[in-house]
Amino acid sequence: MNDTEFDKIFALMKASFPxxxxxTYAGQKELLADPHYRLITETNSNNQLLAFMAAWEFPLFRFVEHIAVDPVTRGSGIGGKIMSAYIEESLKPILLEVEYPDTVLAQRRISFYERLGFQLNPFEYVQPPLQKGETYLPLKIMSFPQIFTAEEFALHKEILYTNVYKVTEYQR
Known part of the structure; x- marks a missing residue:
């Protein structure tokens, strides 16, 4: 991936996520060297970025960290197309984080993933900070194709904390 392609992805990420x-830009770019990290893009015939997915591939599962669609093309089905293709090629469970369903937008996002076959896990979860100065963020984990047992959830969470967020639970 060249710098121009990465810059377009990061610009869409910055516009789509708080x-x-x-x-940070540097922190995100560093991930490109991680063998578990993968960026999937969708472009039009003019090679304009329409959407991207940032995912992690582990031996036990896959983790969708970010998915974003260009605001101009939102609602066109591109996000569902990328997620469906990712699900179809997967032989492993897939996890993703969502906000608590306490706003209309959060409920719509959860419904989007439920239509794709994801299920909301009942366990408590917080996302470790991705930037200095940020705090742990209470989120929920959704999984495909089924809800995890408490033991499975704890194992998956430990892998996420260790490999994606580079923290241990004891750092909270």
Whole structure:
């Protein structure tokens, strides 16, 4: 991936997520060297970025960290297309984080993922800070194709904390 492509992805990420839900430019770019990290893009015939997905591939599961669609093309089905293709190629469970369903927008996002077959797990979860100065963010985990047991959830959470967020639970 060249710098121009990365810059377009980061610009869309910055426009789509608050600072508490994304890394700095340098922090995000560093992830490109991680063998578990993968960026998937959708472009039009003019090579204009329409959407991207940032995912982590682990031996036990896959984790969708970010998915964003250009505001001009939102509602056109591109996000569902990317997620459906990712689900179809996966032989492993898929996890993602969502906000608590206490706003209309959060409920709409959860419904979007439920239509794709994801299920909301009942366990408590917080996203570790992605930037200095940010705090832990209470979120929920959704999983495909089924809800995890408490033991599975704890194992997946430990892998996320160790590999994605580079923290241990004891740092909270």
């Amino acid at each position: 600072a508490s839900e994304r890394r």
